[in-house]
Amino acid sequence: MTNLRKFSIGVALATTLLAGSASAETVRFWYHFDNPENPMADLVAKFEAANPGITIEAENVPWNSYYDTLYTSLVGGNAPDAAMVKLFAQPRLVEMGALEPIGDKIDAWPGKTDLLDNLLELNKGPDGQQYYLPIQYVTLYLYYRTDLFEQAGLKPPTTCEEFRDAAIKLTKAPTTYGFGLRGGKGGWDQWGAFVLSQGGELKPGGLTNEKAVAANQWLIDLFQKDKVIPPSAPNDGFQEITGAFKAGTTAMTIHHIGSSNDMVKALGDKVSAVPVPECGGNRWTSYGDESLAVFSASEAKDAAWKWISFLAEGENNVAFNKATGQMTVTKSGSENWNLHERRFVEATVQSLPFAHVLPQTPATSEFVNTAWQTAMQQALTGQITSQQMMEQLEALFAQ
Amino acid sequence: MPYMLLAPAVVVTVFIVFMPMVQAVVTSFYDLILWKPNASRFVGFGNYVKLFADPVFWTALWNTVIWIGLTVPLQMGLGLLTALLLNREFPWRGLARALIIIPWALPSVVIALMWRWIYDPNTGVLNDILIYLSIVQSAVPWLADPNLALYAVIATLTWQGFPFFAVMILAGLQGIPKSQYEAASIDGASSWRQFVHITLPGIAPVLATAGLLRVIWVANSMDVIFVMTGGGPGYATHTLPLYAFVRARQNLDFGYGTAIAVTFTILLGAIVAVYLARTMREVER
Numbered sequence: 001m002t003n004l005r006k007f008s009i010g011v012a013l014a015t016t017l018l019a020g021s022a023s024a025e026t027v028r029f030w031y032h033f034d035n036p037e038n039p040m041a042d043l044v045a046k047f048e049a050a051n052p053g054i055t056i057e058a059e060n061v062p063w064n065s066y067y068d069t070l071y072t073s074l075v076g077g078n079a080p081d082a083a084m085v086k087l088f089a090q091p092r093l094v095e096m097g098a099l100e101p102i103g104d105k106i107d108a109w110p111g112k113t114d115l116l117d118n119l120l121e122l123n124k125g126p127d128g129q130q131y132y133l134p135i136q137y138v139t140l141y142l143y144y145r146t147d148l149f150e151q152a153g154l155k156p157p158t159t160c161e162e163f164r165d166a167a168i169k170l171t172k173a174p175t176t177y178g179f180g181l182r183g184g185k186g187g188w189d190q191w192g193a194f195v196l197s198q199g200g201e202l203k204p205g206g207l208t209n210e211k212a213v214a215a216n217q218w219l220i221d222l223f224q225k226d227k228v229i230p231p232s233a234p235n236d237g238f239q240e241i242t243g244a245f246k247a248g249t250t251a252m253t254i255h256h257i258g259s260s261n262d263m264v265k266a267l268g269d270k271v272s273a274v275p276v277p278e279c280g281g282n283r284w285t286s287y288g289d290e291s292l293a294v295f296s297a298s299e300a301k302d303a304a305w306k307w308i309s310f311l312a313e314g315e316n317n318v319a320f321n322k323a324t325g326q327m328t329v330t331k332s333g334s335e336n337w338n339l340h341e342r343r344f345v346e347a348t349v350q351s352l353p354f355a356h357v358l359p360q361t362p363a364t365s366e367f368v369n370t371a372w373q374t375a376m377q378q379a380l381t382g383q384i385t386s387q388q389m390m391e392q393l394e395a396l397f398a399q
Numbered sequence: 400m401p402y403m404l405l406a407p408a409v410v411v412t413v414f415i416v417f418m419p420m421v422q423a424v425v426t427s428f429y430d431l432i433l434w435k436p437n438a439s440r441f442v443g444f445g446n447y448v449k450l451f452a453d454p455v456f457w458t459a460l461w462n463t464v465i466w467i468g469l470t471v472p473l474q475m476g477l478g479l480l481t482a483l484l485l486n487r488e489f490p491w492r493g494l495a496r497a498l499i500i501i502p503w504a505l506p507s508v509v510i511a512l513m514w515r516w517i518y519d520p521n522t523g524v525l526n527d528i529l530i531y532l533s534i535v536q537s538a539v540p541w542l543a544d545p546n547l548a549l550y551a552v553i554a555t556l557t558w559q560g561f562p563f564f565a566v567m568i569l570a571g572l573q574g575i576p577k578s579q580y581e582a583a584s585i586d587g588a589s590s591w592r593q594f595v596h597i598t599l600p601g602i603a604p605v606l607a608t609a610g611l612l613r614v615i616w617v618a619n620s621m622d623v624i625f626v627m628t629g630g631g632p633g634y635a636t637h638t639l640p641l642y643a644f645v646r647a648r649q650n651l652d653f654g655y656g657t658a659i660a661v662t663f664t665i666l667l668g669a670i671v672a673v674y675l676a677r678t679m680r681e682v683e684r
Binding site: 095243370 | 434436537543544629634649651
């Protein structure tokens with residue numbers, strides 16, 4: 001008898017819960033944070049308190065398979081309502097018809113004027129519509145060990161020639177190498193500083209021209225001939241290059257402000273940063289963008305918009321960037337920016353004038369995801385020549 | 400009535416095994432790139448024609464042959480040796496038997512990450528030991544050298560898989576009657592002859608079955624390779640299942656990816672059929 005009564009109470013409870021959730025909306029949100037202690041829960045709680053009736057299900061999706069998972073879930077009809085997205089993915093997402101235009105919503109949103117200048121222009125879709133709302137940014141710069149440079153009587157390099165010279169002088173193999181190159185997944189943005197600065201462009205004819213092939217050869221030579229890059233480079237990813245730099249195995253590496261707090265924790269004053277060197281009279285660095293988007297298949301678009309615009313507003317955006325270690329997109333947040341040491345913020349801001357994004361074509365995704373690393377690894381290990389590597393990569397952009 | 404009772408199992412098998420298989424074969428006849436859903440079209444054997452002209456396919460096929468051809472015999476050899484040792488009387492034998500299973504019990508991803516650190520040229524312990532013993536002069540980039548990477552991963556998988564053989568063979572060893580060894584030693588057979596004429600025939604069925612299982616598992620396993628090298632450097636550690644995965648999931652080219660997977664299934668199926676036909680005949684004899 002008691003069991004039966006418990007059961008009926010349970011049923012009654014379940015019915016009320018179901019009825020309750022029917023009127024509420026749930027927004028499924030995907031993001032990727034490297035930082036294991038992420039304060040997303042606080043932001044969710046703050047939002048839910050301000051917007052009763054909306055529940056946020058925020059899910060941290062591992063970065064290495066983030067886009068694979070996102071594309072497949074979109075096709076499989078199980079996509080989130082909103083997600084963190086990068087510019088290189090936009091052409092594909094637009095082609096899939098997966099994105100919801102949010103231009104009108106942004107125009108009507110009070111936070112619009114607080115966004116840093118030019119960001120919305122930079123984020124425009126390939127068809128001129130606005131799908132992306134910026135959330136954070138970084139630029140890649142050159143980390144260097146101040147103490148090692150001082151001991152060797154060197155200044156941080158401003159040109160490729162100085163860079164090579166410093167790298168050679170700082171290399172004392174096998175304990176120290178001049179430069180930590182990321183030859184594994186995600187290393188294209190380091191490569192860009194040396195090759196895309198010197199005439200390389202991701203378009204037909206843009207990679208196989210003489211200058212670009214020579215620039216690529218120059219980088220390969222740093223590894224093969226000058227031996228200023230650790231022999232593990234072809235397989236090295238983020239963990240390896242930052243680990244080697246923190247351990248003192250490399251004297252320079254290229255990454256962004258997101259790793260600066262960790263670097264300072266390990267090296268203190270012995271680490272600083274400057275913009276990437278000028279190569280062949282030109283500079284190129286990667287503008288690391290991150291935006292938020294609402295998906296067209298979502299059934300809670302308005303609630304999803306409320307949530308993503310909430311994250312792009314003043315102090316919420318600062319809290320968000322505290323977790324990712326990147327830079328806020330708001331003017332109000334930038335004013336009293338104290339989440340990073342000043343020298344890294346300066347190197348980031350100084351890099352903005354020559355920071356670029358990759359061209360918005362569908363082939364860019366494949367270049368970033370698999371093609372670049374496979375070709376680079378083959379070239380570094382001498383299986384193909386610089387010319388062949390560039391031909392392989394250009395073939396992607398031929399269609 | 401018996402068919403009625405079997406029906407649920409048959410229905411489940413049809414839906415979760417055969418339907419996806421048929422679907423994979425169908426998909427492989429289409430030019431299906433996931434982010435171009437509207438450009439999908441039927442191309443017949445087009446993907447297969449493209450596949451046989453693809454140099455990466457042949458590289459991956461050859462890597463797969465080395466991958467299976469080295470890993471399974473090494474695991475079996477090491478497992479046999481371990482089982483013979485564990486079958487002897489020594490103190491704490493129970494504990495040793497329990498500990499030997501650890502590599503097999505660890506998740507593949509943990510093993511892959513662990514070995515990645517062991518192999519690391521800058522901080523890894525393997526290079527440290529080799530340099531200390533003056534076997535090498537400078538750190539060897541095990542996973543970044545295209546001539547070494549595949550073998551380095553094979554070594555890892557051998558370490559992971561040998562306990563499976565050890566345990567299976569140990570069970571087989573304990574099934575051999577002691578009286579046979581007694582009879583052999585009375586007849587004056589040396590321990591080597593006892594091993595060849597009693598032990599090996601005694602565990603042959605176990606070796607055949609465990610070997611078959613391992614061939615299939617090792618052939619299909621790509622998690623350790625994926626975590627350790629991602630298939631690189633270049634295509635040096637691409638095996639066919641990994642190549643299929645990269646094409647289908649990372650490049651979203653499902654038509655081509657499934658064509659690779661279907662081709663590999665047929666190849667593996669053929670090998671398994673031949674293996675079964677030969678070894679099972681041997682064993683039954």
